Amino acid sequence: MNEQGAAPRVPTNLQCLVMVARHHGVDLSAERLMHEHAVDDRPVPTALLHTMARNAGLKSRCTFISPRQLLRLGGALPVLAELDNGNWIVVVRVDPGAERGAGPETVHVLDPLASAPVPLALPIDTFSSRWRGKVLLVKRSYALSDENQPFGLRWFLPEILRQRRLFRDVALAAVVLYALGLVTPIFFQLVIDKVLVHHSYATLGVLAVGITVALVFDAIFTFLRRYLLLYATNRIDIRIATRTFRHLLDLPIALFEHVPAGVLVKHMQQTGRIREFLTGRLFLTLLDSLSLLVFLPVLLLYSVKLTLVVVGFTAFVGLTVIALIGPFRRRLRELYEAESARQGLLVETVHGMRTVKSLALEPRQRKAWDGQSALSISTRFRVEQISTTAQSLTGLFEKLMTVAIVSLGALEVFSGAMTVGALIAFNMLAGRVSGPLVQIVTMVHEYQEVALSVRMLGEVMNQAAEQRGRSRGLQPRIEGGIEFENVSFRYAEGGPPALDDVSFGISPGTVFGIVGKSGSGKTTITRLVQGLYGVQQGIVRIDGFDSREIDLVHLRRSIGVVLQDNFLFRGTVRENIAATKPDAALEEIAEAARLAGADEFIQRLPRGLETMLEENGANLSGGQKQRLAIARALLADPRLLILDEATSALDPDSEAIVRQNLRRISQGRTVVIVSHRLSTLADADAILVVEDGRVGDLGRHDQLLSRCATYRQLWGQQMRHVA
Missing domain, CATH: 3.90.70.10 (Cysteine proteinases)
Known part of the structure; x- marks a missing residue:
C-alpha cells in the first residue's frame, strides 16, 4: 500500500x-x-x-x-x-x-x-x-417495486403488497375469531359457576344457544380466513413462479454450462418454501400475536400470579429454541448441500441413461447414488434430532405449565380468590396465550431454514441477466455481414484463450466455411456471433453495428442455428419444426422439410407431421433429428444461417440432398458452415482456418490447398479415408 x-x-x-x-x-x-x-x-x-x-x-x-x-x-x-x-x-x-x-x-x-x-x-x-x-x-438502495434489487425476503414484499386488500380481510377475520375465542372459556366458567351450582335450566338453555351461534360464526370466519389466505397465496405463487422462471430464461448460457442441472432445480424449488413462510407461518404468527392484545389482559384480570407462570414457561421454551439455533443452522446447511448433490446425480443419470446402459455403468451409478443417499439421510437424521429435541422440550414445558396452572390455581380456589369455573376458563385461555408466544420463538427456528432457502435461490436470482442494460438495444435489419476485430476470449478467468486476437470478415450473402482441429475455437466464433457469450476483448460487428449494442432477442431471431447435437421438444413433428414460427402455414413447413431432406422420412412416420415425438426426439434416429433441426432453422427464413457440424450425423444420401439444396438454402442469406468434412466447403466463397484460437489462413478452397499446410493436411486425411 x-x-x-x-x-x-x-x-x-x-x-x-x-x-x-x-x-x-x-x-x-x-x-x-x-x-x-x-x-x-x-x-x-x-x-x-x-x-x-x-x-x-x-x-x-x-x-x-x-x-x-x-x-x-x-x-x-x-x-x-x-x-x-x-x-x-x-x-x-x-x-x-x-x-x-x-x-x-x-x-x-x-x-x-x-x-x-x-x-x-x-x-x-x-x-x-x-x-x-x-x-x-x-x-x-432499492425501492420495493424495483425488480432489479438483490434477491432476499424483501424481494417478495411487492408481490405480497399487491394482495394487501386480501390480507386486510384475513386480518379482520382473525380479529373476529379472537373475540369469538373468548366465548368457549366463558361458557364453561358460567356453566360451572352458575348453572351447576344453582341448577338453572333457563340459563343453561340460553348459554347453549349462544355458544352454538358463536361456534357457527367461528367456523364461518375460520373458513373465510383460510379461503382468503389460500386465494391470496395462490395469486402470489403464480406471479413469483412467472418472475423466477422468466429470470432463469434470461440468464446467460455460461451459468447452465457450469452449474449442474440438479443443483439449479433444487435452488429453484425453494420459492414455494419461502412464500409459504412469509404468507403462511410468518403472517399467521403475527396475526396470532395480535391475539395477545385480547387474551393477555383477560388473563391478568383472572390472576396476575398465574399469568406470570404462563409467561415464565414460554420464556423457558424460547431459551431452549434459541440454544439449538446454532447447531440446527450448521446441520441444515450440510443437509441442503447433500440434497443438491443427490438431485444433481439423479438428473445427470436420467439425462445420460443411454450412455449408462450402453457402457453398463449401472453399478457405478448405483454406488454413487447409494453413497449420496446415505450422506443425505444421515445428515437429515442429525437435523431431525435437533427438531425432535426442540419439540419434545416444548411439549414438556407446555404440560408442566398446565400442571403449574392447575396446582397454583387450586390454591387460589382454596383461598377464595378464584372460582372453579374461572380456573377452568383461565387454563383454556392460557393455551391461547402461550401458543402465539411459543410460535414466535419457534418461528425463529423455522426462519433458519427459510434463510438458507433464500440464500440458495439467491445464487440463481442474483445472477445478472444477459440482456441487462441492453433491453432497448438496436434492432437493425440483419443482412449477414460479420466482422471480427482483434477478438480474444477465455471461457474461464486465467484459463487458456479460446480465441486470441482473431480478425476476419464475412460479406453478406456469402457461404463462409470455418475449419480447424478439435478445440481450435470454431464453435466459440459462432457463439460470439449469436451473443451467447459476451466479447471480452476486441469488437464483433454485425452489419457494421457493435454486437453488444444490438438487442439479443432481435439478433437471435435473425439467426438460424443448427448444431451437432440438437434438442427436440416433446410434441408433434410439425410443432418442433414450427417452434420459431408457430403461425407458419403447412406449405412453409413442408418446403422447409424438403430443403432439409426431411420430407422423405416424415412421410413414412405413422401420422406424418402430426407424429408425436418423445423428449429430445428419443423415437428418432440421430440423422432424422438433425434434418428436423435444419428444417426448423430454415422455416424462420433467417438472414444469417449457422451450420455447426450440422451434417455430421447424416448418412451420405441425406447429406447429398442437403448439399444439393445448399445453393437454394443460401440464396439471400449469409451461411456460416463449421465442418470437419471439407468436401462440404469446397464450393464456399471463403474458408477460415483456425489454429489454436488464432487465424491460420483465409481463402478459397483451391487457394488454401496451395498455401496452407494445415488445410492441406486436413484435406489429405479426408481423401485417404475416402479412398
Missing part, C-alpha cells in the same frame, strides 16, 4: 467510492463529483461522501470495527477502509482461513494509488497494523 508520493488529483476516498459504486452497478465519475461538490485534492469529508452516495442511489454508513469483525463481513463487501496515513483503500474480499483451519487469514484490497488495478493480498496482521479500524459500508 502506498504511503508517500505526490497527492493524487482525485482524493483516495472518492476514488474508492467510485470503485465500490461501479461494483453495485452505479457508474460515477470522480471528476464530475469533484466539480459538482467543489472538492479539491484533499480527502472528502465523510458527511459529503454520504451525500454523494445517497444522490447516486446508494446507502452508506461509517463505523469502526475490529479485524475479527472485518473477517466476518461477508456479503457487506466491498467496503472502504481508512489507513493510518489518511489514504483510503477498498477491501474487496477476505479469507478467514485460520478460523476454519484452512490457511492464513488474508485481506484482499484495491489501492487507488497502485500502478495497476489488481487486488493485493495482505495477511490480516499486516493490514491491521496500517488500518485505523474505520470503514465505510456501501450498498445499493
Whole structure:
C-alpha cells in the first residue's frame, strides 16, 4: 500500500467510492463529483461522501470495527477502509482461513494509488497494523417495486403488497375469531359457576344457544380466513413462479454450462418454501400475536400470579429454541448441500441413461447414488434430532405449565380468590396465550431454514441477466455481414484463450466455411456471433453495428442455428419444426422439410407431421433429428444461417440432398458452415482456418490447398479415408 508520493488529483476516498459504486452497478465519475461538490485534492469529508452516495442511489454508513469483525463481513463487501496515513483503500474480499483451519487469514484490497488495478493480498496482521479500524459500508438502495434489487425476503414484499386488500380481510377475520375465542372459556366458567351450582335450566338453555351461534360464526370466519389466505397465496405463487422462471430464461448460457442441472432445480424449488413462510407461518404468527392484545389482559384480570407462570414457561421454551439455533443452522446447511448433490446425480443419470446402459455403468451409478443417499439421510437424521429435541422440550414445558396452572390455581380456589369455573376458563385461555408466544420463538427456528432457502435461490436470482442494460438495444435489419476485430476470449478467468486476437470478415450473402482441429475455437466464433457469450476483448460487428449494442432477442431471431447435437421438444413433428414460427402455414413447413431432406422420412412416420415425438426426439434416429433441426432453422427464413457440424450425423444420401439444396438454402442469406468434412466447403466463397484460437489462413478452397499446410493436411486425411 502506498504511503508517500505526490497527492493524487482525485482524493483516495472518492476514488474508492467510485470503485465500490461501479461494483453495485452505479457508474460515477470522480471528476464530475469533484466539480459538482467543489472538492479539491484533499480527502472528502465523510458527511459529503454520504451525500454523494445517497444522490447516486446508494446507502452508506461509517463505523469502526475490529479485524475479527472485518473477517466476518461477508456479503457487506466491498467496503472502504481508512489507513493510518489518511489514504483510503477498498477491501474487496477476505479469507478467514485460520478460523476454519484452512490457511492464513488474508485481506484482499484495491489501492487507488497502485500502478495497476489488481487486488493485493495482505495477511490480516499486516493490514491491521496500517488500518485505523474505520470503514465505510456501501450498498445499493432499492425501492420495493424495483425488480432489479438483490434477491432476499424483501424481494417478495411487492408481490405480497399487491394482495394487501386480501390480507386486510384475513386480518379482520382473525380479529373476529379472537373475540369469538373468548366465548368457549366463558361458557364453561358460567356453566360451572352458575348453572351447576344453582341448577338453572333457563340459563343453561340460553348459554347453549349462544355458544352454538358463536361456534357457527367461528367456523364461518375460520373458513373465510383460510379461503382468503389460500386465494391470496395462490395469486402470489403464480406471479413469483412467472418472475423466477422468466429470470432463469434470461440468464446467460455460461451459468447452465457450469452449474449442474440438479443443483439449479433444487435452488429453484425453494420459492414455494419461502412464500409459504412469509404468507403462511410468518403472517399467521403475527396475526396470532395480535391475539395477545385480547387474551393477555383477560388473563391478568383472572390472576396476575398465574399469568406470570404462563409467561415464565414460554420464556423457558424460547431459551431452549434459541440454544439449538446454532447447531440446527450448521446441520441444515450440510443437509441442503447433500440434497443438491443427490438431485444433481439423479438428473445427470436420467439425462445420460443411454450412455449408462450402453457402457453398463449401472453399478457405478448405483454406488454413487447409494453413497449420496446415505450422506443425505444421515445428515437429515442429525437435523431431525435437533427438531425432535426442540419439540419434545416444548411439549414438556407446555404440560408442566398446565400442571403449574392447575396446582397454583387450586390454591387460589382454596383461598377464595378464584372460582372453579374461572380456573377452568383461565387454563383454556392460557393455551391461547402461550401458543402465539411459543410460535414466535419457534418461528425463529423455522426462519433458519427459510434463510438458507433464500440464500440458495439467491445464487440463481442474483445472477445478472444477459440482456441487462441492453433491453432497448438496436434492432437493425440483419443482412449477414460479420466482422471480427482483434477478438480474444477465455471461457474461464486465467484459463487458456479460446480465441486470441482473431480478425476476419464475412460479406453478406456469402457461404463462409470455418475449419480447424478439435478445440481450435470454431464453435466459440459462432457463439460470439449469436451473443451467447459476451466479447471480452476486441469488437464483433454485425452489419457494421457493435454486437453488444444490438438487442439479443432481435439478433437471435435473425439467426438460424443448427448444431451437432440438437434438442427436440416433446410434441408433434410439425410443432418442433414450427417452434420459431408457430403461425407458419403447412406449405412453409413442408418446403422447409424438403430443403432439409426431411420430407422423405416424415412421410413414412405413422401420422406424418402430426407424429408425436418423445423428449429430445428419443423415437428418432440421430440423422432424422438433425434434418428436423435444419428444417426448423430454415422455416424462420433467417438472414444469417449457422451450420455447426450440422451434417455430421447424416448418412451420405441425406447429406447429398442437403448439399444439393445448399445453393437454394443460401440464396439471400449469409451461411456460416463449421465442418470437419471439407468436401462440404469446397464450393464456399471463403474458408477460415483456425489454429489454436488464432487465424491460420483465409481463402478459397483451391487457394488454401496451395498455401496452407494445415488445410492441406486436413484435406489429405479426408481423401485417404475416402479412398
